[in-house]
Amino acid sequence: xxxxxxxxxxxxxxxxxxxxxxxxxxxxxxxxxxxxxxxxxxxxxxxxxxxxxxxxxxxxxxxxxxxxxxxxxxxxxxxxxxxxxxxxxxxxxxxxxxxxxxxxxxxxxxxxxxxxxxxxxxxxxxxxxxxxxxxxxxxxxxxxxxxxxxxxxxxxxxxxxxxxxxxxxxxxxxxxxxxxxxxxxxxxxxxxxxxxxxxxxxxxxxxxxxxxxxxxxxxxxxxxxxxxxxxxxxxxxxxxxxxxxxxxxxxxxxxxxxxxxxxxx
DNA sequence: AATCCACGCAACCGCCGAATT
DNA sequence: AAATTCGGCGGTTGCGTGGAT
Numbered sequence: 689x690x691x692x693x694x695x696x697x698x699x700x701x702x703x704x705x706x707x708x709x710x711x712x713x714x715x716x717x718x719x720x721x722x723x724x725x726x727x728x729x730x731x732x733x734x735x736x737x738x739x740x741x742x743x744x745x746x747x748x749x750x751x752x753x754x755x756x757x758x759x760x761x762x763x764x765x766x767x768x769x770x771x772x773x774x775x776x777x778x779x780x781x782x783x784x785x786x787x788x789x790x791x792x793x794x795x796x797x798x799x800x801x802x803x804x805x806x807x808x809x810x811x812x813x814x815x816x817x818x819x820x821x822x823x824x825x826x827x828x829x830x831x832x833x834x835x836x837x838x839x840x841x842x843x844x845x846x847x848x849x850x851x852x853x854x855x856x857x858x859x860x861x862x863x864x865x866x867x868x869x870x871x872x873x874x875x876x877x878x879x880x881x882x883x884x885x886x887x888x889x890x891x892x893x894x895x896x897x898x899x900x901x902x903x904x905x906x907x908x909x910x911x912x913x914x915x916x917x918x919x920x921x922x923x924x925x926x927x928x929x930x931x932x933x934x935x936x937x938x939x940x941x942x943x944x945x946x947x948x949x950x951x952x953x
Numbered sequence: 954a955a956t957c958c959a960c961g962c963a964a965c966c967g968c969c970g971a972a973t974t
Numbered sequence: 975a976a977a978t979t980c981g982g983c984g985g986t987t988g989c990g991t992g993g994a995t
Contacts, residue, residue: 778983798961
């Protein structure tokens, strides 16, 4: 499909934003609201591409952004969510109010991935950090993750890049010769490295029920504020992850639509 | 004091799916 | 139905900074 490349236009400012540009962008968005990023620069009088404006706003200028000083609780939550979701930074960020996907991605790449590497080889403990990083979910990657000759019918709600975790569970069932499991206990498949809880898939009703195990809650409640009481039954992934519930800081990230479930049939 | 190097972070790039034409 | 546009995401790059030599 033909598509003009963003930011290809010559003469646009690139690189670090100036205070003046920030001011113009904030002022414009305060007056006119977000959106229409493609035409925003022109309307606002910014010599930037729309994507650049969007990125600047979402990651740095938006109200409520927290910068730096990632707490231990936030860090643990990042690690846990990364173990569950892989490199789904926007989803992870949606669980950390005030944090952006870019910041979490950077934090992971600079800090946590190193720590993960250091602890690699120490065996699979109860901590996901001790587990090798899951392969980054790639577009269409779920298909190749399935055994040959296996057809899959993913519930593809929005994101193609998928939850490797759930697929891994499905794979495990395939290996057990169960073509169409009625119930998938993800915890069994994932081992205690991911003590997220058990996942029940009712394929007939395409209903999901989750029994959650305790998440370590921190002093500020980051770890458990969205997940309900331990053992409580949630209504699905959305509640499990707190996606779309309480807005996750209202940044528009996350949501059940971002998740994909796959099963073998 | 000067240079080198490693690290962290901000920003860019390319791709994708959804929405629109 | 096909083409195009838009918004969004994750991976990667490159610059600035601080520490080591």
